[in-house]
Amino acid sequence: MKRFDAIVIGAGQAGPSLASRLTSAGMSVAVIERKLFGGTCVNTGCMPTKTLVASARAAHVARHASDWGVVVEGAVSVDMKRVKARADAVSSRSRTGIESWLEKMDRCTVFRDHARFTSAHTVRVGDDELSAERIFINVGGRARVPPLRGLDRVSYLTNTTILALDEVPRHLVVVGGSYVGLEYAQMYRRFGSEVTVVEMGPRLVSREDPEVSAAIREILEREGVAFRLDAKCISLAPAEGGVSVGVDCARGDPAIAGSHVLLAVGRQPNTEDLGLDRAGVKVDAHGYVVVDDELRTNVDGVWALGDCNGRGAFTHTAYNDYEIVAANLLDGDRRRLSDRIVAYALYIDPPLGRAGLTETEAASRGRPLLVGRRPMSRVGRAIEKGETQGFMKIIVDAETKKILGAAILGTEGDEAVHGILDVMYAGATATTLQRTVPIHPTVSELIPTVLAEAAPPAG
Numbered sequence: 001m002k003r004f005d006a007i008v009i010g011a012g013q014a015g016p017s018l019a020s021r022l023t024s025a026g027m028s029v030a031v032i033e034r035k036l037f038g039g040t041c042v043n044t045g046c047m048p049t050k051t052l053v054a055s056a057r058a059a060h061v062a063r064h065a066s067d068w069g070v071v072v073e074g075a076v077s078v079d080m081k082r083v084k085a086r087a088d089a090v091s092s093r094s095r096t097g098i099e100s101w102l103e104k105m106d107r108c109t110v111f112r113d114h115a116r117f118t119s120a121h122t123v124r125v126g127d128d129e130l131s132a133e134r135i136f137i138n139v140g141g142r143a144r145v146p147p148l149r150g151l152d153r154v155s156y157l158t159n160t161t162i163l164a165l166d167e168v169p170r171h172l173v174v175v176g177g178s179y180v181g182l183e184y185a186q187m188y189r190r191f192g193s194e195v196t197v198v199e200m201g202p203r204l205v206s207r208e209d210p211e212v213s214a215a216i217r218e219i220l221e222r223e224g225v226a227f228r229l230d231a232k233c234i235s236l237a238p239a240e241g242g243v244s245v246g247v248d249c250a251r252g253d254p255a256i257a258g259s260h261v262l263l264a265v266g267r268q269p270n271t272e273d274l275g276l277d278r279a280g281v282k283v284d285a286h287g288y289v290v291v292d293d294e295l296r297t298n299v300d301g302v303w304a305l306g307d308c309n310g311r312g313a314f315t316h317t318a319y320n321d322y323e324i325v326a327a328n329l330l331d332g333d334r335r336r337l338s339d340r341i342v343a344y345a346l347y348i349d350p351p352l353g354r355a356g357l358t359e360t361e362a363a364s365r366g367r368p369l370l371v372g373r374r375p376m377s378r379v380g381r382a383i384e385k386g387e388t389q390g391f392m393k394i395i396v397d398a399e400t401k402k403i404l405g406a407a408i409l410g411t412e413g414d415e416a417v418h419g420i421l422d423v424m425y426a427g428a429t430a431t432t433l434q435r436t437v438p439i440h441p442t443v444s445e446l447i448p449t450v451l452a453e454a455a456p457p458a459g
Contacts, residue, residue, distance in 0.1 A: 002129070006019075006028075010032070011098065012138050013306060018322045030108075037095050042094045042098065055191075056187040078191045137303065137304040142160070158262070169259050173195075178199075181265075182205070198245060215390055233248035268286065282297065294336060354405075381411070
């Protein structure tokens with residue numbers, strides 16, 4: 001038995017930083033990673049995909065350079081092998097950096113193997129058995145593969161395996177019209193693929209307000225991405241040169257013939273093979289570890305951080321999980337999950353930056369609202385850049401003047417939304433933000449104007 005003060009299972013976004021804080025506090029820490037250091041973000045999520053998005057944007061801008069008065073001689077082509085190599089290099093540098101950091105960390109011992117609980121405070125790793133009073137589960141998640149009819153008869157891609165592609169698919173069929181699927185849809189369309197998105201629901205990204213969904217669809221359709229919505233009975237079958245995707249839609253052909261199919265229908269936690277039952281740690285019906293407002297499980301001395309707890313699905317929420325645990329455990333500073341404001345981005349181009357509630361969610365609370373809107377075609381910065389698709393929307397409580405939520409779908413929307421998010425965290429009112437004097441010319445400078453024009457929603 002090897003004894004430590006703490007065990008961290010998984011080296012994703014929360015794990016290494018937590019190990020650093022714990023060792024700095026004088027604790028001996030075991031960090032266990034069975035595969036790739038850095039978790040989803042570094043290896044199969046943010047870093048490689050946003051690197052690919054950047055390459056896809058470069059191709060798109062080059063093809064449309066004449067719109068800015070720039071002449072590009074000859075046809076623009078994409079060398080997918082070089083694109084992939086660039087993304088691989090970005091991920092590899094980050095992964096190696098994290099691994100080296102942990103290896104050199106005082107009082108930290110790294111184990112490269114699969115961890116399984118043998119009791120509430122003991123973990124088996126290969127031939128070793130480790131024990132600690134504090135155990136932190138940070139095992140992340142992976143792509144969910146649904147039990148589609150015919151799945152066992154075809155080759156398919158997930159958000160992980162598609163990163164191995166070093167060629168441009170002739171026709172990529174994306175099953176799933178939400179965040180991951182739409183990013184890949186636009187990306188590969190810009191690389192040169194024919195792309196069709198198949199979605200079971202009546203609209204894209206159903207979590208968003210209908211007008212946001214409609215605007216996203218319009219943006220992508222203008223680039224040539226095709227959509228098949230209301231696909232109620234999706235199935236897969238081999239076809240010459242690729243795969244046939246049955247969609248059973250009310251209109252259009254009953255099947256789509258593609259060269260490649262990407263399954264982008266959600267995520268699931270990596271918890272089913274951890275032996276959590278032996279530790280007595282509760283999970284919900286979907287396999288997520290159940291935690292309280294301070295990320296503690298039902299077992300004393302065991303915490304769960306990151307994607308595996310179902311309380312956030314982003315790199316920034318995983319890192320915030322680390323901050324919450326460290327503050328409570330080491331700093332005597334009570335921090336809670338319930339203090340966190342929902343915020344995220346959809347990295348199509350132009351991006352969607354989101355903070356707080358949607359208008360639909362805010363309206364469901366039954367309080368009077370003020371809603372401010374402005375199309376990006378009336379934002380000077382967007383006009384100057386020649387990128388006027390999308391709009392800005394901010395939702396305010398009409399009585400308290402607190403900002404409840406915002407959506408900025410447009411150029412620099414993923415950055416501009418942070419000014420709103422900061423005001424929300426500060427507990428300041430919309431009036432405070434409305435009276436600021438932003439820099440011109442920026443996207444953010446129109447936020448006070450949007451607030452000044454906010455009015456009760458129609459109907």
